[in-house]
Amino acid sequence: MTTAHLSEPTRWRGEPFWGVASDWDPDWLLTDRHRELRATVIELCAREMRANAERSDDELRFPRRNLELLGEHGFLGLTVPEAYGGLGGDHLAFALVAEAIARFGCASTAMCYVMHVAAVQAIMLRPTPALVDRYIRPLNSGRIGTLSYSDPRTGGHFWFPISSGAERVNGSFRVRKRSSWTTSGGFADFYVIQTTSPDFTGYHDLSVFVVDADVVRARPSMWDALGLRGNQSGAVEVDRALVPPEQLVGPVGDGAESNDEVVDPWFLLGSSSVWNGIAMGAVDIAKRHTTGKVHDDTGLRVCDYPTIQDYVGEAVTDTNSARLAAYSVAGALDGATDHNRRLLTPGERARANYLHWCWQLKFTAAKNVTAVVDTMLHACGGSGYRRDLELERYLRDGKAGWVMGPSNEVLRQFVGKSVLLGFEAVDYWNQTVDQRALANETKKLDAAGKRALAARLVAEAEADEKEARG
């Protein structure tokens, strides 16, 4: 059987690529520009980025050089309009670039890159001349941004910033933020953060700020983890920093909309593409190893055993389903935003209409990479367990997918709950009372228990009312 070649064969340092052939890349959705961008990334990976991945992993080293290389070729401004010095790329371009960095180069770099682009896009939801001049135009000089959202008190519910706040002070804002995880923490030049709003009315009332590194306290030397060891996702703190009004992104109270319209869609698309890239990269390594190793007793290579062919067949089929999901969701986001050229005003929805597709995408990609890296280890045997094959790094890096917020436990519940009960039932900020659970629990109380509960609730209500009266 022969198939038409959809893409040029992938090249690696001037030779045909040693991993899975480009016949297995779902490239019919790509333009020539997309292919060109991806080919440049692959070249950078072959030239330097893959070698740097090993050092980042061994030494817990932030992948500064890889990010600089990406900046030198314009990729730090990939999704920024050309008028501001960017490459004018769309969502599909972002998915392809994130996937290629993770597959061919360095997964830690890919994760830093995803957080950088998501931070840039959070600013670009509400661009002002001041924000553009300060944060967007200088991007290709190597400036890196990140998202610092996860709160130590709410775990993976990163949209719930309890340990944060902002007060108005003479036209500026006094901002505090504690974050339990921040990719590129201590290395980024700017941090997009979310806090409760000044005059806070409830956890749906959040505001977005961008702050510079000089007001962010980080202790990168504390970072140590199973995988993505270069991504330096440590805790950071902003301790009552005075932030000028130009660094408020969007109006006060824009946080929830910013989450749904940019932070979640860009992060979920980008990180899913990283998981897909790691999965393909693990199959690449397994191909290289199993086609090269011979068992002299049987005269067969490892790849000649049908069991190994089954492993690879299932891994590529499942990973390509996840890649198609990523490219398709990227296409939907491109359709909704005129390929990332549409400027949205507060209240206008575009990407947010596809958020539930982003949830499903992340669940699928993270579940897949978890299984594929294990299967490729089994396919390579003990050799895969050794560090020199590189597979074990892909395995460790891939394991971040499932646990990274929103974790797959949280996502499948979002999906199932909204399918069964409607989107409102998701209740991000824990505001809707579950009357069924309440009735079920109180009916277990005897009369004395009910009286005691009622007395406690009356006392709480009186205290709340007193506080509200000031």
Ligand SMILES: Cc1cc2nc3c(=O)[nH]c(=O)nc-3n(C[C@H](O)[C@H](O)[C@H](O)COP(=O)(O)OP(=O)(O)OC[C@H]3O[C@@H](n4cnc5c(N)ncnc54)[C@H](O)[C@@H]3O)c2cc1C
């Ligand atoms: C490599 C890496 C990089 C990261 N980078 C960033 C970053 O740049 N910025 C950022 O803001 N954050 C970042 N994070 C943080 C991430 O998004 C999560 O906040 C973090 O992984 C949550 O860890 P936790 O221990 O607090 O988990 P927990 O939230 O305590 O979860 C523990 C367990 O409880 C489950 N669980 C939690 N809530 C529910 C629920 N409602 N229903 C059912 N099960 C539930 C979880 O699925 C998990 O199994 C990063 C994380 C990793 C691993």
